[in-house]
Amino acid sequence: MAAFCVEVADRAGVCYGVERALRMARDAGLAATGRVHTLGPLIHNPIVVQDLAASGVEVADSLDDVESGTVIVRAHGVVPEIVREASDRGLEVLDATCPYVKKVHRAAERLVSEGYRLIIVGEPGHPEVEGILGHAGPGAVVVSDPAELPTMEIGGKVGVVVQTTQTAEALSAVVAALAARTGELRVINTICAATQERQDSAAKLASRVDAMVVVGGKNSGNTRRLAEICRDRCPATFHIEDAAELESSWFAHARVVGLTAGASTPPEHIDRAVEALRSIGEGLEA
Incomplete structure (x- = not known):
């Protein structure tokens, strides 16, 4: 004993989004006649990324590292301009963005189009957050903690989305701090189930x-x-x-x-x- x-x-x-991205990347590696790259690590797991590289699915830090073939958009998503640029260069694009991340993109776009100042609760610099910012356009800001709010100018209409992997506690803390400072606060909880x-x-x-x-x-x-x-x-x-x-x-x-x-x-x-x-x-x- x-x-x-x-x-x-x-x-x-693994969640559904990661499982889907891995399946897409492995299938692309098997089917492709040319080179296959992911734009940045497909997922945040170095061992998996090494295994993919060994099977022919390499990591490209940017589109400048890809001359031809197939590029796979990582599960975290990217800014829209990168997808357009890849297509313009004649590259085949496979979008492995997690469907739940895409929901955040749509929510951010909707809030901005309705005139809300957008606040993203998330980790600054994280690839998913950078992608959300790209869909939100100028004016959106990222905060990870209520302590980051006092120096920020906050308008009458504020909309909030959240990085899919954040905790409910982190979202609640920022929302509670915002509630006393806004005339209208709309929160879309985009934490993945x-x-x-x-x-x-x-x-x-x-x-x-x-x-x-x-x-x-x-x-x-x-x-x-x-x-x-x-x-x-x-x-x-x-x-x-x-x-x-x-x-x-x-x-x-x-x-x-x-x-x-x-x-x-x-x-x-x-x-x-x-x-x-x-x-x-x-x-x-x-």
């Missing part, structure tokens, strides 16, 4: 285990937020990208170890982590 048992969160790992489900499931599991493992890219915003949520409830929380990073000393006194994974973590990465944890547990028992 192992020294500890391993329990995986009810909701963990899959994100909320993973966060809720991780929080519930982390509240009752001795140690918690979060699997996914260190550059993944939604995975980092999962780690933060788990660490608030279970101080012995460890964020890894690969099962090889696990250390037996982390679990020396654990009886139950929980595991969750970000929305850009494929099932096989979760399986490898579970197998490695069980091996560690058996070693500690011996």
Whole structure:
């Protein structure tokens, strides 16, 4: 019997948008007669990106790095100008933007067209947020925390959208701060349901285990937020990208170890982590 048992969160790992993007990229790599590039990493998971590159789907930092063939728009989306430019250059464009991200684009465009000053609750500089800004046009601003609002001029009509992988708490905090400062406030909650489900499931599991493992890219915003949520409830929380990073000393006194994974973590990465944890547990028992 192992020294500890391993329990995986009810909701963990790849979401629909990531699964769709991966399927599109892998199919393109198999079918293409020319070179295939993604515009930036397809998803925020370095291991997956390396695997795609090995199968012929390379990463291009910009369109200037692509001379011909197929370009795939990453799951996070891009500004509209990039898609138009790619088409103008004669490149085949596959749009793997997550459908839920596209909903944010449409919501941002609608609010701006109706005369609202747009505020995006999200992580400045994140590719998804940059894409939303591109669809919102000039005048939109990004905030991640209510503390960023006091120095900002806020008009009578304010509209709010939110990065799909943000927490409900982050959105609520900004909205509460805005409510006292606007004549009209319209909020469109664009947090992805899959994100909320993973966060809720991780929080519930982390509240009752001795140690918690979060699997996914260190550059993944939604995975980092999962780690933060788990660490608030279970101080012995460890964020890894690969099962090889696990250390037996982390679990020396654990009886139950929980595991969750970000929305850009494929099932096989979760399986490898579970197998490695069980091996560690058996070693500690011996």
